[in-house]
Amino acid sequence: MPQDTAPPVAPAPAPDQRLHPWSWLFVMLMQLRQFLLPLVALLVFGGRGDRDEMWTYLTTLIVIAVLVAISILQYLTYRYHIGHDAISVRSGIIARNRREIPFARIHNVVVHQNPLHRLFGVAELRLESAGGHRPEAEMRVLKLSQALALEQLVRQRGQQPPPLPDAGDAAAVLHSAPSTAAPAAVLLQLGNRDVLRIGLLSNRGWVAVLAAWGASYQFFPRGYVSDAVEHHGREVFGYASHLHPATWVWVVAAVFTVGGFWLLLRLLSVVLALLRYHGFQLTEQERRLTVTSGLLTRMRTSVARRRIQAWTLRETALQRWVGRRQLRIDNAAGVGSDDDGRDLRELAPLATPAACDDLLRHLLPRLQWPPPRWQGVARRGWWRLCLPALVVVPLLSVGAVFEVGPWGAVLLAWLPWSAFRASREIARMGYYLDGDYVAVRGGWWTRWWRLAELDKLQSLRLSRSPLDRMLGTASVWLDTAGAGGSIALRLRFLPESEARGVLKTLNQALARRRLR
Known part of the structure; x- marks a missing residue:
């Protein structure tokens, strides 16, 4: 008689993962920061008598207790599950939400560490997709080792999801660093001198000045700052006018005042550059680029090379005089602004022209850069x-x-x-087009070069304004996913026949590449 065979046992499903036990504390601090000004105003101006002060303190304690309770509930109700080809996230207190995030859809991974994160050995992880205005998932917070392991897992699965013999293996990846991954290759590294140069050549100091000016209107009564500046200014100028200084004294005083303010801006720019770009390192591993930087707050953000949509080289007059320029990218993940560091935009904040060109040629092997010949405009x-x-x-x-x-x-x-x-x-304007990519250049005081592979073009558009119709010219607009910044990929002031020929050539090239 045939022997009975036991049916195959299905692998046990991987258990849901929780955040770090201290995650509620970081969520509470984030929420408390949003209510900081109202709470301070309540404590300072809430009441003058003993009874009023008691109710003020009691109200403040109730608000803090509510924030603590909400943070703990968020920690208890947040779960994530790592599957074969996707991450499932469950969250919500009253309204329960469940999100399925395929690995192939994750375009950008951000590992964020502020000083408090570094003190506790944890990190915040953000998973971002194409065109989203908010991250697909924000995990506040994970152990640093878990965050880096999950980033590595996204990198591996995003390329080609491998089969898993056991569902529990995915969870095990988060507790052990992968040993089969190829070591990361360092493409660019900035030292302290380079970061200092970034600060001296930028105008980021205005950001701090404007932020301080705006904060003064939040912490002081309306008109207090402007009235104080006007009052002290009148006192200074009144005292100086009584001395009856010569004209050259006024000129020297004005020069020193302007020079001192300029030095203050340079100093603030250097400080902001150190905070953001200290320890800047660009690495490549398994066709994925990763940028790590930051002095107090460490930011680690990565993007797959195939997600990069367009490339931009830019140099101001000051940068050109010292032989430096910057390399930026547009990627398909549309989360974050240009300056918040969440979205990987800068591959080279400041480097020599040769280093930027070498980066382009390395990351785009088929690229002929610089182009052999630019096609100019009239x-x-x-x-x-x-x-x-x-x-x-x-x-x-x-x-x-x-x-x-x-x-x-x-x-x-x-x-x-x-x-x-x-x-x-207009003497510098020009474009280059071949079977692999299109490039545009422009600018004079601030020069720029912008290029994109033909595979990354999303739409083509021929534009003719009333002035174009009068002069017989046209412009060709080339759009890519995640396009941002002030520089458009546009061929301007072309004769109409030439513009239509370029549009026809691009359409044919795109059609051929889609049939491959």
């Missing part, structure tokens, strides 16, 4: 770049003459400068 259309100034400046000058007299005509001095700048800019 220089006779230079006046179109300064057309707003040609219309607005004379009108402003006429109004200024009526207000202040002949000195108002000084505004007309802007027209020669605008015309000179426009002529220089």
Whole structure:
């Protein structure tokens, strides 16, 4: 008689994972930060008598207790499960939410550590997808080893999901660093001197000045700051006028004042650059780029090379004089702003032109860079770049003459400068197109180069304004996913026949590549 065979036993499902036991504390601190100003105002201006002060303190304690309870409930109700090809996240206190996030859909992974995270040995993990305005999942907080292991898992599964013999293996990955991964190759590393140079060549100090000015209106009564500045200014100028200084003394004082403010801005820019770019390192592992930087708050963000949509080289006049430029990218993950560090945008915040070119050639092996020949535009259309100034400046000058007299005509001095700048800019405008990528360049005082692979183009558009129709010209707009920044991938001021030829060539190239 045939022997009975036992049916195969299905592997046990992987258990749901919880956040770090201290995650409720970080959630509470994040929520408390949002209520910090109202609580301070309540404590300072809440009451004057003994009874009022008692109710003020009691209200503050109730608010803090509610925040603690909400944070603990969020910790108790947050679960995530690592499957074969996706991460499942369950959250919510009253309304229960469940999100399935396929590994292939995760475009960007951010590991964030502020000083408190580093003190507790934990990190915040954000999983971001294409075009989203918010992360797909925010895990506050995980052990640092777990966060890095989960980042490694996303990197591996995002390339090609491997079969799992046991569902519990996915959870085990979070508790042991992978040993089969190839070591990361360092593509760019910035030292303290490079970070110092970033601060000296940038104007980030204005960010701190404007932030301090805005904060003063939050902490002080309305008009207090402006009245104080006006009052002390009158005292200083009144005291100085009684001394009857010579004209050259006023000039020297003005120079020292402007110079001191400029030095203050440079100092603030250097401090902000150190906070953001200290220890900057760009690495590559398994065709995924990772940037790690930050002095107090460490940020580790990564993106797959295939997710990069466009590349931008940019150099200001100051950067060009010291032989430096920056390399930025647009990726398909649209989360975060340009300056918050959450979205990987800067591959090289500041590097030599040769280093930036080497990075481009390494990451885009088929790229011929710099292009062998740029296709320029007709220089006779230079006046179109300064057309707003040609219309607005004379009108402003006429109004200024009526207000202040002949000195108002000084505004007309802007027209020669605008015309000179426009002529220089149109001399640098150009584009390059081959079977693999398209590149555009422009700018004069601040120069830029922008390029994209033909595979990454999402749409093509031929644009003709009324002025274009009068002059027989057109512009070709090239759109990619996640496009951002102030520089558009656009071919401007082309003859109509040339623009339509470029559009036809791009359409044919895209059609051929889609059939492969």
